[in-house]
Each structure stands twice: as C-alpha cells, then as structure tokens.
Amino acid sequence: MAKQKTVPVTSLKMMAGKSPTFPLTVTVKNLDGDEFDVVFTAKAQKKSEWAAIRDAHRKTADGVEQPAEKAEFSFEDLVKDGMRQAAEIVAGAVTGWNLEDEFSVDSLIVLEDQCGGSLAKVLGKYDAALFTGQLGN
Numbered sequence: 001m002a003k004q005k006t007v008p009v010t011s012l013k014m015m016a017g018k019s020p021t022f023p024l025t026v027t028v029k030n031l032d033g034d035e036f037d038v039v040f041t042a043k044a045q046k047k048s049e050w051a052a053i054r055d056a057h058r059k060t061a062d063g064v065e066q067p068a069e070k071a072e073f074s075f076e077d078l079v080k081d082g083m084r085q086a087a088e089i090v091a092g093a094v095t096g097w098n099l100e101d102e103f104s105v106d107s108l109i110v111l112e113d114q115c116g117g118s119l120a121k122v123l124g125k126y127d128a129a130l131f132t133g134q135l136g137n
Contacts, residue, residue, distance in 0.1 A: 020044055021095065026125055028111070028118040038111075040122060041096040047130050053092045057085070083109045086119040093126045 024042040029035045045053075087108035096103045101110075112119045128134040 022129070024094065024122070024125055024129065026118065026121045028115040028121065030115055038118075039098040040094040042094045042126055042129065043092075045093075045130065050093070050126075050130050054089065057089050057092070083112045083119070086112060086123075090119050090122050090126075094122065 020043070021041050022044055024040040026038050026040065027035050028038055084105070087105045090108055091105050094103075099107075101107050108119060125134075
C-alpha cells in the first residue's frame with residue numbers, strides 16, 4: 001500500500017490574526033420578563049491573553065483600599081462597585097454591540113442595572129468561546 005500524501009489545510013501561522021473580532025450573541029432578560037438578543041463585537045484573543053487580563057483586573061480589584069470615610073457599609077456602593085468592575089472586564093473582551101446606544105463602560109452598567117446578570121452572561125459566553133471554542137446560542 002502506497003503512503004498517502006497529505007497536505008496541511010492550514011498552519012498555526014496562517015490562523016494567527018485571521019479574525020480580530022467575532023460576533024457574540026447574548027440573550028438578556030428585562031425585569032418584565034421580555035428577552036432580547038444583544039450582539040456584541042468580541043475581541044479575538046488568545047486564551048493566555050484573556051487570562052492575563054482577568055488576572056490583572058482581579059489584582060486591581062483586590063488591591064483597592066477603602067478610604068476612611070467609606071468605612072460604613074453600603075449595599076448601594078457594593079452593587080455600584082460590582083457593576084462597574086463587571087463592566088470594565090467586559091469592556092476588555094468586547095468592543096461594541098448592535099444597540100443604538102453608544103458602547104461604553106457606563107452603558108454596560110446601565111444594561112446590567114436594567115437586565116441583571118447580563119454581564120455575567122457575556123463573560124460566560126466569551127469564556128466559552130475562547131476556552132472551549134463554543135460560539136452561538
């Protein structure tokens with residue numbers, strides 16, 4: 001039996017940088033129960049690059065000291081700080097969306113405030129895309 005010739009369809013060098021962005025569709029639910037899809041423009045990053053961004057963000061968030069005048073606990077501050085941190089990490093993964101509103105950290109905070117859990121869904125889908133190659137709904 002003759003040895004069959006194989007020709008590589010692609011190579012790692014050819015794959016590098018092919019897709020600087022990709023669509024990431026996330027279904028979010030409004031407080032009234034209505035669901036709608038938001039299509040984010042996600043950055044194509046290496047798993048190692050994204051992990052480094054997450055580590056840097058975690059270290060920054062962990063290292064933040066509370067000023068003396070903020071010693072009193074506030075649920076409002078806790079929620080606002082949490083939404084801002086989530087929005088900032090999402091902004092490290094996506095660069096835009098299909099909504100009429102301008103894409104920014106502040107608009108991501110509004111999305112999370114109106115549709116609780118939406119930023120966690122974005123991060124979950126983005127992690128799944130990068131770490132396991134899962135795209136789509």
